[in-house]
Amino acid sequence: MEFPTTLEAVYARIDAFDPAHYARSRNFLNGGVSYLSPYLSRGFITVPQVVARLKDRGIGMEQAEKFIQELAWREFYTRTWFQRGDGIFTDIRHPQEGVLNKGIPEAVLSAETGIRSLDTFLATFPQRGYLHNHLRMYLAAITCNVGKYHWSEPAAWLYYHLLDGDLASNALSWQWCAGTFSNKLYYVNQENINKYTGSRQQGTFLDCTYEELPLLQVPEELRKSAKADLVFTPPVTKALEIQADLPTFVYTHYTLDPTFHEGEEGNRILVLEPSHFAKHPMSPRTIQFIYDLAENIPGMQIYYGEYASLHIKAIFRDHPINAHFEGIREAHPTLSPGLLGEFNSFFSYWNKLSKKLS
Structure with a gap:
């Protein structure tokens, strides 16, 4: 797609x-x-x-x-x-149960888990930047509940590559699967995977009943741990040109709505903060996707630096990512005002x- x-x-x-x-x-x-x-x-x-x-x-x-x-x-x-x-970004309701491994299974990074319908998509995932939601759930179930890895590092790897990487949706979905934000762990067996992916694979470590899944030993395919290399490439930007007599509208990579104060005169700046990306890096492909979306907003300038260093009273849309911004904060659009x-x-x-x- x-x-x-x-x-x-x-x-x-x-x-x-x-x-x-x-x-x-x-x-x-x-x-x-x-x-x-x-x-x-x-x-x-x-x-x-x-x-x-x-x-x-x-x-x-x-x-x-x-x-x-x-x-x-x-x-x-x-x-x-x-x-x-x-x-x-920490276990919300209670610590994850049964964690034996840190990092991320090397088999996930190399697309060699042995579950063919998952490996097929993992092999191209870094280039495509997208996985069907069911594949994400399968990945979390296999990594956390069969491989016994803590959810946080695999979640950071997934987020790094996702075009639709949303920190809350990603982290909390992993926590839901791992049982730290739900009442039970999410499991999947080979029969379920075959049904929803159209595959017919048999003989994998998931080829068992749901009752047997919690009793499995960590399969050989998932035992080797690795550290994902999540390198963030800082953007090359130009010096800002600010017209002091006009209002300044500030955007983030979570608030890129082209209809925000559409048609009004003003400075428009996409703020990308180094402190944020040091904690939550994104792939170059994802960053380029964000730049391409930003081109829909006339006059948009890109600023790579801390918001506080701008020393402006900007107008921006409320979002958890900009909770520390000073200025005129407008309501976050929601179905539940x-x-x-x-x-x-x-x-x-x-x-x-x-x-x-x-």
Whole structure:
């Protein structure tokens, strides 16, 4: 799947999306997924914008409930990030059980886990920057719950390469699979993988019942640990040209909405902070994708430096990534404005949100 970077192409993708087909087939590798996640994670489009375009086509909650529920998962994870900050990068509810290994299985990096339908996609993942959500869950289950690796380093490796890398969705999905943000560990066996990937493989370390999975010893294929080399290449940027008599609109790689104060005169700056990328590096391919999206915003300048060093009172959209910014903070777009309180689980959140949406 290709990911175009013009707003017109993304709108066309939303308008061609079939929520009914998605509901029936989303778990299959060839299912009707939306391929909107890279744009949602960058804030290039927002969840309310997507739902509004569906409504413009006469598609409401009843027809699109499963898809809107998946969008709500994204909002739930972002909401958790707002509330917990960097706490999302540590085990949330309780420590991960049964951890025996650090790092990441070498077999994952070399695409040699022995699960062919996973290895096929792992082999091209760094170049493509995308994995179907079911493959991500399979990877987490195999790495954490069969290989007994802590979730944090494999999650950082996945995030590094993902075009749709969202720190909250990524870290909290890994924690959900590893059982540190859920009530149980997520397991998958070969039968399930064969069903949803269209494969017929047998004789792997996953070729057993679900009852047997928690009792497995770490298979030979996953025993060798490696350290992923997550090198961040700083961007080459030009000196900023600021017109002091105009307002300054600041964007981040999570808040790249071209409709933000669209048509208003002002300085427009994409801020990429070195302190952030030192902790959460991204691949050159992902950074280039972000630059390409930013080209949709007229007059955009790129600044690689700390926001505080700009010494400006900017206007920006609220997001956990810019919690430390000083200036005029505008509301984060959400399906749940006014929905207060902390929610310990997605379904406690969804129960309240779905009533508002209905």
